[in-house]
Amino acid sequence: MSRRLLAAYVHIPFCGRVCPYCDFAVVAGRDDLTGRYFSALLAEIEMEPRAGTIGSVFVGGGTPSRVEPNLLGGLIARLADRFGLSDGAEASLEANPEDWTPERADGFVAAGFNRVSFGVQSFDDVVLAELGRVHTAADARRVVDRARAAGFDSVSVDLIFGTPSESEDSWVATVRSAIDLEPDHVSTYALTVERGTELGRAVAAGGAGPDPDDQAEKYERARTILTRAGFEHYEVSNYARAGHEVQYNLNTWAQGDYLAFGLGAHGHCAGVRRRNVRRLEAYLEMVEDGERPEAGAEEVTGWDAELERVFLGVRLRAGVAAGAVGPALAGDPDGQALIMAGKLEVTDDRIIARDPLFTDAVARVVLGLPAPEPPEERDA
Numbered sequence: 001m002s003r004r005l006l007a008a009y010v011h012i013p014f015c016g017r018v019c020p021y022c023d024f025a026v027v028a029g030r031d032d033l034t035g036r037y038f039s040a041l042l043a044e045i046e047m048e049p050r051a052g053t054i055g056s057v058f059v060g061g062g063t064p065s066r067v068e069p070n071l072l073g074g075l076i077a078r079l080a081d082r083f084g085l086s087d088g089a090e091a092s093l094e095a096n097p098e099d100w101t102p103e104r105a106d107g108f109v110a111a112g113f114n115r116v117s118f119g120v121q122s123f124d125d126v127v128l129a130e131l132g133r134v135h136t137a138a139d140a141r142r143v144v145d146r147a148r149a150a151g152f153d154s155v156s157v158d159l160i161f162g163t164p165s166e167s168e169d170s171w172v173a174t175v176r177s178a179i180d181l182e183p184d185h186v187s188t189y190a191l192t193v194e195r196g197t198e199l200g201r202a203v204a205a206g207g208a209g210p211d212p213d214d215q216a217e218k219y220e221r222a223r224t225i226l227t228r229a230g231f232e233h234y235e236v237s238n239y240a241r242a243g244h245e246v247q248y249n250l251n252t253w254a255q256g257d258y259l260a261f262g263l264g265a266h267g268h269c270a271g272v273r274r275r276n277v278r279r280l281e282a283y284l285e286m287v288e289d290g291e292r293p294e295a296g297a298e299e300v301t302g303w304d305a306e307l308e309r310v311f312l313g314v315r316l317r318a319g320v321a322a323g324a325v326g327p328a329l330a331g332d333p334d335g336q337a338l339i340m341a342g343k344l345e346v347t348d349d350r351i352i353a354r355d356p357l358f359t360d361a362v363a364r365v366v367l368g369l370p371a372p373e374p375p376e377e378r379d380a
């Protein structure tokens, strides 16, 4: 049997309330389905071929921290039984501050988690209210110490910048408050307006949305403050103290294989990308009928796989191996324009986005690069 190292993502869709900006596969007010959902998850894990050992697992949402720790413990145990967990495997839990009592924090450690990522978003109660969050800044100030007391090895805080009511001072105070809690890792995300969300509808109807210039300014302020505080800016949106980079994400950006379980989950294994259905009833019924809850799958091979490798890897501050994409990017007019503007560096070995604010622009150019012609056709 192959003992390749894999990552695994497990999606828990339950929330107390759906945030107005969120377009993940989530449901509010359906906690009555939790038991049925976990039975389905365990059954879905049994349907997955044993392709390797799990080196990192990420349980995201939704709001996994709403669920009873023993259910999550059963989930980790089932993954360990079926695939095995490597020594010291990272096991990450996404958690919301309002759920984080000392008892539950202990329960999540007993369930097998060693890393927690808190959806704090802001330390400004006005901004939190606009984001539709249930917790307050005071709730958020308690979470890191409680996670440490429970025994988590690595603690992260997620922040969102660019909410319309957020001033520059409010954002700077949020970043400083996060640092004061002494987390090991901080993620900063620009508020994104997604179609089909409450925020998306409000903005389409003429309501206030985030301002790109304000977001660019806030991104840079956070970068300066966090790097001065000793965090390494290792990926566009992510900062870590040495040794606390997220293994699960590093695997994804390195185009590693990851299994995916649960509602709307996406996986990538042995050149095949697959995604699960996003409707809860459909997910439950398919798994209960013994079917994989797949909405679609596609093979990613050849040049497309090569473009995907660079598209993902260019998010890392250290860049990505150039391979055959390097010459194609350097020879492309849009690629050249980015190089001339100092936003992109392409050497014989590496492709590096020099300005993190232009990473998406670089990635878009990469995805549009045509496959190079084979040499014999050029000679003909």
Ligand SMILES: C[S@@+](CC[C@H](N)C(=O)[O-])C[C@H]1O[C@@H](n2cnc3c(N)ncnc32)[C@H](O)[C@@H]1O
Pocket (backbone or CB within 6 Å): 019, 021, 022, 023, 024, 060, 061, 062, 063, 064, 094, 095, 096, 118, 119, 120, 121, 158, 159, 160, 189, 190, 191, 192, 193, 194
């Ligand atoms: C799947 S969400 C985590 C859900 C978690 N229950 C919470 O409420 O924070 C992961 C992170 O993505 C970020 N996020 C989600 N939607 C976003 C959006 N539209 N714009 C910017 N960041 C977003 C948030 O920082 C969030 O913590």
